[in-house]
Amino acid sequence: MRRGCFAIGEIKCDGCDRVIGYGERYLVMEEDEKQCLCIDCCLSKGYAAYWEQKGERVLTFFPPELESSENLNDNSLSEKQIDV
Numbered sequence: 643m644r645r646g647c648f649a650i651g652e653i654k655c656d657g658c659d660r661v662i663g664y665g666e667r668y669l670v671m672e673e674d675e676k677q678c679l680c681i682d683c684c685l686s687k688g689y690a691a692y693w694e695q696k697g698e699r700v701l702t703f704f705p706p707e708l709e710s711s712e713n714l715n716d717n718s719l720s721e722k723q724i725d726v
């Protein structure tokens with residue numbers, strides 16, 4: 643399964659070895675093994691995308707097993723909220 647998370651400590655990205663800093667969003671993939679992927683890796687692999695919504699750019703993860711719009715809303719958060 644895939645989950646969008648916020649880093650609450652320093653986490654290393656399993657895709658590019660970059661350190662994901664405090665408050666950054668990242669994706670946790672738990673399939674055969676657990677992997678943490680930074681936003682850049684998610685975007686390049688197609689696991690996340692930016693959408694324009696009411697003039698704001700919103701990052702959304704796409705968990706394959708959660709395709710209803712209700713769950714999609716739980717996984718999207720505007721960049722404005724991240725800065726708080």
Ligand SMILES: [Zn+2]
Nearest residue numbers: 655658680683
């Ligand atoms: Zn990465």
